[in-house]
Amino acid sequence: MTQSIGGLLDGITQYDGLRQRRAVAKAITLLESTRPDHRVQADALLTTLLPHTGKSFRLGISGVPGVGKSTFIEALGLYLIGQGHRVAVLAVDPSSSVSGGSILGDKTRMEMLSVHEKAYIRPSPSSGTLGGVAEKTREAMLVCEAAGYDVVIVETVGVGQSETAVANMTDMFVLMQLPNAGDDLQAIKKGVMELADLVVINKVDIDPDAATRARAQITSSLRLLGLHGNPEHMHHDAAIWHPQVIQLSALHAQGVDSFWSKVLEFKALQTRNGKFDVRRQKQALAWMWERIDAGLKQAFAQHPAVKELLPKLTQEVLEGRLAASTAARNMLAAQENQT
């Protein structure tokens, strides 16, 4: 990095247009770097950026491949720009490190939005674990907020635990569904339905009857989850907000305005009840502990004494010669004694 932290901060917060987008991109690249000296710079940058962050609405959007996320985000983004907003689109896709590049946030899939001067689109970071990918996206979100993007959309594909990660970094979590019966069972089983503040049935134009049936089914499932669900998993207060199901056609940009009305309704309710700030504070603390856990595990795995013991003790556990808990205690003691 040839640019100073101060220069980057100025570029992010003061310029407009192309120079600002370059500064934003540069800052996010710095945050994504794994070089220790970059990490020190990145932490310094984050701390200076922080007073300028937090003022956007953070919207999570999830759905299985083919549900039409990119089409919807393109339509929504253009609608929001028309309303005077600036829109950033980020992505969490842990599989991108395998495929060698993220299909999410792919600019070619959001043709008009990606070239719009009021929009900034960044594909998923492609490094390592879900926790690592989510951390980079959270930090990128802060950069976008400091640059004045007042709606930050974080999208994720419906695989693994990425939906939980996105729900844990956004003010509202939207689940997109296809108008197919049985799709909701999948979402319930995976615990994603429970995370949803709003469910959107897309492609309603293809089969309006199926969409109506799906809507009824999902509404009934959401009611059951509201009655019996684990309040720890829900990000809204079930007594105040009952997640709704709306239908739209992203391809024909139909229903985008009523979608946004629902978002504003939810936001106003959360703000009025103090839930908006509480959710963000909970998320920040959970994020801190998630990173602590990841750091502890990494330090453990890299410790010389552990590296030496692990293969041997693992073998003994597998052969039933050592209790798993004893093996764990032995390695923890070795790590502690040899630092």
Place this chain on the structure above:
Amino acid sequence: MTQSIGGLLDGITQYDGLRQRRAVAKAITLLESTRPDHRVQADALLTTLLPHTGKSFRLGISGVPGVGKSTFIEALGLYLIGQGHRVAVLAVDPSSSVSGGSILGDKTRMEMLSVHEKAYIRPSPSSGTLGGVAEKTREAMLVCEAAGYDVVIVETVGVGQSETAVANMTDMFVLMQLPNAGDDLQAIKKGVMELADLVVINKVDIDPDAATRARAQITSSLRLLGLHGNPEHMHHDAAIWHPQVIQLSALHAQGVDSFWSKVLEFKALQTRNGKFDVRRQKQALAWMWERIDAGLKQAFAQHPAVKELLPKLTQEVLEGRLAASTAARNMLAAQENQT
């Protein structure tokens, strides 16, 4: 502990009857102790016991309160003793530390089994976290195996993540359900249905029609989960074993024999395919890593540098003056530098 490890080992593996039961109880009490010197003795005992363990069939049984677990386990236990088995009943109930004593494994609820000389019943350890409770139960299971109990039943109530803990320490996981429609949705949502190798609908005598409907519904849910479920969560190979749903009446001891036939069928299949050993090895490794994680978190929380920084940095994160990831990195660095 006045008794030596060698004495305890002899008592567990060589005596029969009351003296053995006393040695088993003493050993489990030693394993449950939190005193560091007891822990050292407990690890020594575990290691000497290990060659005598592993030969039981480990059966997990879960279900919400009121489903009739105790009645079923009493009927099953007496049936198994009639077949020449010796039966140990353990429990995982993390809530018992709150209520001051476990209702699970309560001997008064299994009147005949609890006084039978071929049975050993132990309530849930009542200390701390689910991870801690589960660890004690795993270790108690090893003691029971060394004492020659060849069927170990681990029961849990349908709250929180205790079902996952029990599924992760048993050879077969059975979910008990009431003959109510909609109960299965709860189990699906909580991810418990996915863990089940067998589903038992109890109290079929009360409303046979409802039980038949529930059975059809659960069978269909299990099929969908088998098609779409996460193989990581399932403990059986969906291509080989398709979880079945059976009905019984524990109160009238009806269906216990066909239940046990299903268990033996599953066990034979798992053994034939090599899945039995694979499952145990996976469980042992997962257990080891779970205990490592818990140990790392505990050491972190007790570190003087962390104790000093944590309140301050937490406050800064909550007030938005410090990024959560930066706070995490600062505390990790402080822990590392001051050891």
